[in-house]
Amino acid sequence: xxxxxxxxxxxxxxxxxxxxxxxxxxxxxxxxxxxxxxxxxxxxxxxxxxxxxxxxxxxxxxxxxxxxxxxxxxxxxxxxxxxxxxxxxxxxxxxxxxxxxxxxxxxxxxxxxxxxxxxxxxxxxxxxxxxxxxxxxxxxxxxxxxxxxxxxxxxxxxxxxxxxxxxxxxxxxxxxxxxxxxxxxxxxxxxxxxxxxxxxxxxxxxxxxxxxxxxxxxxxxxxxxxxxxxxxxxxxxxxxxxxxxxxxxxxxxxxxxxxxxxxxxxxxxxxxx
Ligand code: PAF
Numbered sequence: 001x002x003x004x005x006x007x008x009x010x011x012x013x014x015x016x017x018x019x020x021x022x023x024x025x026x027x028x029x030x031x032x033x034x035x036x037x038x039x040x041x042x043x044x045x046x047x048x049x050x051x052x053x054x055x056x057x058x059x060x061x062x063x064x065x066x067x068x069x070x071x072x073x074x075x076x077x078x079x080x081x082x083x084x085x086x087x088x089x090x091x092x093x094x095x096x097x098x099x100x101x102x103x104x105x106x107x108x109x110x111x112x113x114x115x116x117x118x119x120x121x122x123x124x125x126x127x128x129x130x131x132x133x134x135x136x137x138x139x140x141x142x143x144x145x146x147x148x149x150x151x152x153x154x155x156x157x158x159x160x161x162x163x164x165x166x167x168x169x170x171x172x173x174x175x176x177x178x179x180x181x182x183x184x185x186x187x188x189x190x191x192x193x194x195x196x197x198x199x200x201x202x203x204x205x206x207x208x209x210x211x212x213x214x215x216x217x218x219x220x221x222x223x224x225x226x227x228x229x230x231x232x233x234x235x236x237x238x239x240x241x242x243x244x245x246x247x248x249x250x251x252x253x254x255x256x257x258x259x260x261x262x263x264x265x266x267x268x269x270x271x272x273x
Contacts, residue, residue: 001075001078001079001083001084001085001086002084002085002086003075003085003086003088004085004086004087004088005088005089005090005093006089006093007089007093007133010048010085010087010133010134011133013085014046014048014085014134014135017045017046018045019044019045019046019137020044020045020046020047020048020134020135020136020137021040021041021043021044021045021046021047021048021136021137021138021139021140022040022047022048022049022050022130022131022134022136022138022139022140023036023037023040023047023048023049023050023083023139023140024049024050024052024126024127024130024139024141025049025050025051025052026051026052026053026054026067026181027051027052027053027068027069027070027071027074027181028067028068028069028070028074028181028184029051029073029074029077029078029181030171030179030180030181030183031171031179032142032144032170032171032178032179032180033077033142034077034081035142035168035171036140036141036142036168037049037078037081037082037083037140038081039140039166039168040138040140040166041081041082043138043166044136044137044138046084046085047082047083047084047085048083048084048085048086048087048134048136049078049083049085049086049087050086050087050088050089050130050134051071051074051075051078051086051087051088052087052088052089052094052126052130053067053069054094054122054123054126055091055095055122056095056101056118056121056122056125056126057118057119057120057121057122057123057126058119058122059116059117059118059119062116063182063185066185067181067182068181068182068184071088075088087130087133087134094126094129100125101121101125102121102124102125102128102155103121103124104120104124104151104154104155104158106154106243106244107147107150107151107153107154107242107243107244108120108124108147108150108151108154108244109244110244110245111147111235111237111239111244111257111259112147112148112259112268113147115234115259120147120148120151123148123151123152124151124152124155127139127152127155128155128159128161131161131163136163137162137163137164138163138164138165138166139163139164139165139166140166140167140168141165141166141167141168142167142168142170142171143167143168143169143170143270144170144178144179144180144268144269144270145268146239146241146244146255146257146270147244147257149165149167149241150241150242150243150244152165153165153242170269170270172198173191173195175191175192175195176195176198176199176202177191177192177194177195177197177198178198178267178268178269180267180268182265182266182267183265185264185265186262186263186265190262190263193229193230193262194262194263194265194267196226196229196231197226197231197258197260197262197267197269198269198271200222200225200226200229200236200258201222201256201258201269201270201271202271203222203225204218204219204221204222204236204256205256205271205273207221208238208250208256208273209250209273212249212250212251213248213249213250215238215248215249215250216248219236219237219238222236223236226258226260230262231260231261231262232260232261232262233258233259233260234259234260234261234266235257235258235259236256236257236258236260237256237257237258238250238254238255238256238257238273239254239255239256239257240253240254241253241254241255250273251273252272252273253272253273254272254273255270255271255272255273256270256271256273257269257270258270
């Protein structure tokens, strides 16, 4: 496995490789990332992973400084899961003198976009830069960040990028909590309680399948349950995963999305209907 710190180095290592698959990450890797690497290895000749805590996707006051960083064990995990190349740039390497931002409208506007100003500009900009650096044929993202998937799908379409996006279903712990690097902030007993978020999504899904025309009251009930369980709910909604607009009545293809604060940590999750 080659570890590259500079853009020139990673370009040189990947030059002439015909079928590079790419897994962009912010490190603190877990089984969700491993699932992306495995899928990439199944479908591509070479697997490149980037590890870069991208400062431009954190709003002022967010957790940029305390975001978990554990490069050594991340590299071990990449190596043991068969990654061929890891790109590990510094902030300076990525952004020195940079004056350009990618802004995707449409699917970026509601939900995370409304609550975290500038977040999706940061994501789209860094992912486009990484795509130009790595030049993959396919790139792999976790569906846990559903809105990120929608924003990147729109960007790839609008900018005519010849890159196939693959979205991989969320990996959960034994209690159902969606794996996330930010779960590091929660103790194990709090994680167990936090898995109520997933149970709420499942209960809403069952109710919506029974009563597809009752979206409003089912969502309202789901919200109240979460509030009773101590969650500070930002949103719970039934959306189209491409436009990220709210939809009713319930039908297959839609997804239930949720964001809530629990013990000071903001959690997001979603499930397919
Ligand atoms: O999903 C993430 O970890 C990040 O948003 C990404 C896509 C690596 C961009 O920094």
